Structures are given as C-alpha cells and as structure tokens.
Amino acid sequence: MGVVRHLRQVEADEAGIDLAFRADVHAGLSQAQKAIPARWFYDAAGSALFEDITALPEYYPTRSETDLLKRHAAAIADAAGPGRAVVELGSGSSTKTPLLLEAIDPAAYVPVDISGDFLRASARALAARFPGLAIYPVEADFTQPVDLPREICALPKLGFFPGSTIGNMVARTAVDLLRSWRSALGEASLLLIGIDRIKDVDILERAYDDPAGVTAAFNLNLLERINRELDGTIPLENFTHRAVWNDVHSRIEMHLVAACDMSFCVDGRPYHMARGETIHSENSHKYGPRDANLLLRAGGWTPLATWDDADPAFALILAEATALRSAP
Structure with a gap:
C-alpha cells in the first residue's frame, strides 16, 4: 500500500517558520539560565547530524x-x-x-x-x-x-x-x-x-562529547538554525560545546558556552551573554x-x-x- 498520505500538524507563519520554535527561542533566551528545548535540534541538518552521532x-x-x-x-x-x-x-x-x-x-x-x-x-x-x-x-x-x-x-x-x-x-x-x-x-x-x-560517568560523557566533534556540531547547529530561520546574528565562533554529568538529577546536560561577552539579535530583539554563561540545550536522564x-x-x-x-x-x-x- 505504501505511503498513503502525509499529515502536517505544525503551525507556521507566512514564511514557513514554526511559530512554536520562535516562541521557545525567545522565551529561552530571556531566562536567567538560558535554555532551548532539545526538540528544536531536529531540522534537516540537525537530523542528519544526529544520524551521524548514532554511528559513532x-x-x-x-x-x-x-x-x-x-x-x-x-x-x-x-x-x-x-x-x-x-x-x-x-x-x-x-x-x-x-x-x-x-x-x-x-x-x-x-x-x-x-x-x-x-x-x-x-x-x-x-x-x-x-x-x-x-x-x-x-x-x-x-x-x-x-x-x-x-x-x-x-x-x-x-x-x-x-x-x-x-x-x-x-x-x-x-x-x-x-x-x-x-x-x-x-x-x-x-x-x-x-x-x-x-x-x-566516563562512558556517559564520551557518548555526548565525542572526539570527532560530531555532537558539538549537532549542538552548534541549533544556533545556526536560529540564525537562518529567525534572522539571528549569533556569532557561532564564540560558543563551545559542553557535556557534563549532573549526579543530583541523574542526567547528562549539554550546554552551549559563551567564550566571551557578546551581544546579538534574534528577530530584531537584542540579547546579551557574559563570558562563561550557557544556553542549556539538552538533558539526557538515565x-x-x-x-x-x-x-x-x-x-x-x-x-x-x-x-x-x-x-x-x-x-x-x-x-x-x-x-x-x-x-x-
């Protein structure tokens, strides 16, 4: 029978931008501990990078x-x-x-x-x-x-x-x-x-911070997506990937770490990050x-x-x- 039909249940604006993505990015960047839900990793590029991760x-x-x-x-x-x-x-x-x-x-x-x-x-x-x-x-x-x-x-x-x-x-x-x-x-x-x-812990942290840097590219792709889809000016070169075990919450945390003080815009809205501040991008509870x-x-x-x-x-x-x- 094959693929019968494709149902789309994602709300988007006239430019095709997911409205929930825009809302989550602005809400997340406005918090004291900046955070963006992990589901937004998975645009076409992010999905391809994740498939590469699974082969590591x-x-x-x-x-x-x-x-x-x-x-x-x-x-x-x-x-x-x-x-x-x-x-x-x-x-x-x-x-x-x-x-x-x-x-x-x-x-x-x-x-x-x-x-x-x-x-x-x-x-x-x-x-x-x-x-x-x-x-x-x-x-x-x-x-x-x-x-x-x-x-x-x-x-x-x-x-x-x-x-x-x-x-x-x-x-x-x-x-x-x-x-x-x-x-x-x-x-x-x-x-x-x-x-x-x-x-x-060593097994866990290596799984989310591989030597080849594929997981780092996957994490940074979230910022690329923001720049591309939400007219962002985030300087990707000023961010690094971090994966760390949080024993209290029994989880690996992934963060995007600011390497210096910086300012940028998303959808014309200004944001500032200080050196060492992070965007919490993923949890992986065990x-x-x-x-x-x-x-x-x-x-x-x-x-x-x-x-x-x-x-x-x-x-x-x-x-x-x-x-x-x-x-x-």
Whole structure:
C-alpha cells in the first residue's frame, strides 16, 4: 500500500517558520539560565547530524538498543501480537523500525516526527521495503497533542518510543507526555519504550562529547538554525560545546558556552551573554530499573516485560495502558 498520505500538524507563519520554535527561542533566551528545548535540534541538518552521532563508537544507545531489538524481536512479537498499528514517536530516519515491523506483522505504521524532510524520506524508504504496509506519516511535535490518522482509529495500537528520548524530559514533563500518549493510543494499547540505564560517568560523557566533534556540531547547529530561520546574528565562533554529568538529577546536560561577552539579535530583539554563561540545550536522564517502572506507572502504563541485557546497559520496556478507573 505504501505511503498513503502525509499529515502536517505544525503551525507556521507566512514564511514557513514554526511559530512554536520562535516562541521557545525567545522565551529561552530571556531566562536567567538560558535554555532551548532539545526538540528544536531536529531540522534537516540537525537530523542528519544526529544520524551521524548514532554511528559513532562512543554513542552506545543506538548500538545497545538495536542489539536488544535484534535478539528479543520474537519475544516482543509474542507479547504484542499481530495486527496492531505501530505509532512511532520521533521517528527520525526510522533506522530501528524495520526490526520491529518485520517481527510483529503490523496492520499499519504511523511515524510522527517534527522534521518533515526526514519524515518523508524515511516513509518512502520503508514503503519500498514493506510494499504491503499502509504508512501514514504525521509531521508534528509529538510532545504536543497529535491527531492520529482516522484510518487507524479502530485498530489496537503499539506505541514505539525508541532512543531513550523520554530521557530528554524532566520527570514532570515525561509523565505528562506518557499520559498524553496513553490517552491518544487508547484502551488495550501497548508501548515499547527505550530507556537508558545509569552507568560509568566516563562512558556517559564520551557518548555526548565525542572526539570527532560530531555532537558539538549537532549542538552548534541549533544556533545556526536560529540564525537562518529567525534572522539571528549569533556569532557561532564564540560558543563551545559542553557535556557534563549532573549526579543530583541523574542526567547528562549539554550546554552551549559563551567564550566571551557578546551581544546579538534574534528577530530584531537584542540579547546579551557574559563570558562563561550557557544556553542549556539538552538533558539526557538515565534511569535505574525501579525509577523507570515508577515513571511509566505514573504516566499511565503498567510494565509487562523488560529486556536490558545490552552492553553498555540499556533497556527496552513493554508496557500496557493502565485501565482508567471510573469515578465513584
């Protein structure tokens, strides 16, 4: 059946600029601790750079998760059963997706991603590989409410949330997202989610600050995107990439560090940064087994099975939608 249609659920102005991107950049640069949500890394250039990151020897999450999918595909298929619509959150280039689709014999596939270019390219590639599968790409920010294609409304659903992307969010936001998708996927739905484990700090920091500088380029591309799309004058040469483990919050933090005092404009609005000041661009939280299960339960999902025998440690967790209790 191939790619049936492409649904766009991103609000943009007359020039095609994402309105939420503009709002988040101005809000983030106005804070005492400047911060921009990590989802804005993923324009076409950022998405391509992230694919390069996943191939780096230091970046273990993709390797570990792919290994888990390959070795436990049969068990995942047995637990999920056939005939489900697979809804992938933040699909990107969908490199891991074929492993899941080959195993579970789905009725449809719905990739949801904020990067339209990558979404369309990956949907075409999967359509060629799975010619009998109905594919409904949805260009949307999966952290916001998303309307799923009407064609899959009556189907049982399997949410697929790989890559430990849930770790980019603080616990409160992660729980809200899980609850939102519990509602969107509906009763009798399942969720297969990748969650990174806590491990040696040296392994973690190398994964987010590789010697080749690919992660640094990925981080700096956020500033390039601001300059390009929001008429920014940010001097990229005055920023450096930093990745550091925050033990209190159990997370890797990525920052863009000002190497000197500077002033710049975005959309004509002036901003100033002092030497050593940072733009906090990403969190990547790591979870122990109990913490991960607690997070899922708080978000409306009951863990059914866990596969976490990867090296370095990573987990794939299959959970079912917790039954909603009626008011007394």
